[in-house]
Amino acid sequence: MARIEREFWIDRDVALQAAEEWLAELGEADSGATSRRLIVLIAAVRIHRTDPGQIATDVQQILGWAEQHGEVALQSRCHDVLGSVFEMVGDRALALEHAVTANDLLDESETPLMRAAARKCLADALGSAGSLDEARRRYDDALRLVIDDPETNIRYIILNNLAFTEHLAHNQVEALAAVDRLVGLSELSDRQIGMSARDTIARIYLTVGRIDEAEQMLLTAMDPAISDAHPDSSAAALVALAQLYRLDGRLEKAQLVIDRCRDIAQRNGLNRWLTETTREQAETHAANDDYRFAFEAYRHYHEQFEALGASENEARGRILDAMFQTAESRRESDRYRELAERDPLTGLHNRRFVDEHLGLALMRLREGGPELAVAMLDLDHFKRINDTFSHEIGDEVLRAIGRILIDAVWAVPGGIAARLGGEEFLLILPETDANQARAVFDELGRTIADFDWWPITENLPVTASIGVAVAPLDGEHTSDLLRAADTRLYVAKQAGRNQVVHA
Template structure:
């Protein structure tokens, strides 16, 4: 390849496979290292924009929102998620927005609402959607299932997330899921399982050359401590605090300090523990992780109580409760704002879908109305025959329907229309469509050529005639006349419907309760 050709290839807009690979790397980086992440997000957004791929432009922005969630900017991350959810027509984008909102609410303490959004994020994704998004959502959802009692076995979801992360081949996400899984087993008292999981986590890191982040180190140290290996626990925590572990969540380093302080206190190094907790408080203030700062106060109270300084213990416990109450109030206010905003978005979207459904449906029978069928037929006529396959339309008119209304009442007439609509709906099949054009006139759109369409409509005609109409009123009978025409070369909407209508007119002229199609010719 010449130099100019190579330059042109490098400058060519990326395809979706390349964009998905870049997104996968960014999602993994959320769990491994944030250095330069914002710039890489900008690059993905720019490349996606150059390729005209709106999905990945928005997914890049949602990745930034997720980064904000993890760096004490959850309210800002939630606002981005809300804004993008409001305009999302793409299910993958909507799923990612729900996941970002879930993460923000988690960090704001609204655990129940967070879990609901995690469920919605999972429900919107299907097998054909980007694997990196499905894997990352599964990792988040597995921990939420455990924490918020969504009625499922959490271990099964961790296993499912592990299969997806391994299929993706992302060490960062594999380790993240193992870390969460280990922590859950640790909290459930399943120490042997927790030890096995953190060992798998360490082996994955060693095999791939990936450094465990501070959150993973904290999990590892906690489990080592509970398994009786306090010195090893101290070693991994000190290594993290000396800068060997990336901080991918703003509370990770304060969390490591809390663990180190517990190791020191258990080893009767109370002064050292008090110094560590004081440092934790200072870092918590700088990183705006108020929850970790409050927990440090509680641990300080425990330290002072262990050496008999009950006045200091009481003062620190009192300060803890004061800060904890204030924190929970602030979190509740922020999360309520997020929940209210998202509820408004979801309600507006629900109403929009309902209005659309009503605009496309006949209110009496629930069938497509003429507006919807016109739109669908227009799309079919604009599609090459080789792509769409054969399509026929049938206009069906109920015979002597005025007599039904006059003799049995308009109420019975409406019941007849609904019953006929149900027959047409069922016989249209999964690929066909039934439409009420107005009054007693209906339309079938069938994915078949004439004469097969004619034979199908003959079965429809017989089904209407054979229906037990006496259940509505004794003496009631209903029949239908049908005109069928197949889309032909050069047909437009008017020509197609005019031909079917002409066939219907002949069916009525020849005695009603019959089917006439293109195959019958001009006369019968």
């Protein structure tokens, strides 16, 4: 996983292929964090290539699963992708909210590359929101984390985004300093500058009058091999090149670039750059004194601009609606899931819930997690209660036992009390060693025996036999642990009942 996530910052197409192949190999065999993390990585690659609304919906669903199962790293990656989606559709507030959450959830044990990626995402969102000082600080943090990482392209992206953020804020001295660092890094590493960075560098060169250098940066976008491979960034660069030629009086060249840019934008559905191309066309007609054509082009630009704004608003609304529907569906699903995993009589969890959560807890233990204690509990002579009174009285006893067991595990974070069937129960105490388990379960046995049963069973006592097991001492897998607890429960019954057996 670390190798594929790293490849994302080297060659995204290679990362995409590797992630898709691994996902296909896993198939239905993996329904956990691994497959979902691969899906989120695939979404991060495709975010500029497909419907962002569908990506947001899919990632939101995975985020819900990650929150349910405590998968913090997966949560962070989901928020990172959602932040990028909302940055794309112009919702800066939500982009910033997701970027902040992605960073808050990121553990310091994460690789420097992934921490740098999260810092960059946050810096981008802060810069868009106008918090330049905070954005600079996060960009610097990100660069420090990957200062000795020559293999990936993340340093170039960070410097490019820093330069563009300063440029938008009209801080041209700072923007030029970032560009110089970017160009110097490229020369030092003998690495080609990407099309998006070329666009940024050229725009900043133009503001300081370095026209020839800006032109050389942008001319690459006229190469069909380059522009077809990177249509979005090439279209942006061609708009800048057309503007350069127009301002420099080279109007014929400006028109050639405009035609090329319009063709790329139309073929690739790049409505934003098609709109910008129309605006540049109007400016070029005006520079040629073709005021009638300039007016027509401006009118067309205004229509496109209005349509683009409406389209972006519609996209934001569609994404938010899809995410809302997903969240509502998840809440409804959670409600039915909760009902399906509860015993209706006692309100305790059932065997289905135990099988899933005990398995996960033991998996974490095998990966170096904390100890875990379980107890099998069986009510002594329960049949006598049903025979002496009625099944309704027996149900009252079971409900009372349910309340006692809930109180017993309440003090242990993540503690689980479950009814396995009939008068048999299971308790699970995470992060509990043998000594702590002895204290809790011995106290539980006394609590059941000392409970005021008179209002329910009159003079008939209610006691329980309890068998305890602790992982990893008694086993690291569900079957081993429950077998040990069940054996000790049997010993407790054979030894006279109303007692707790720990070993």
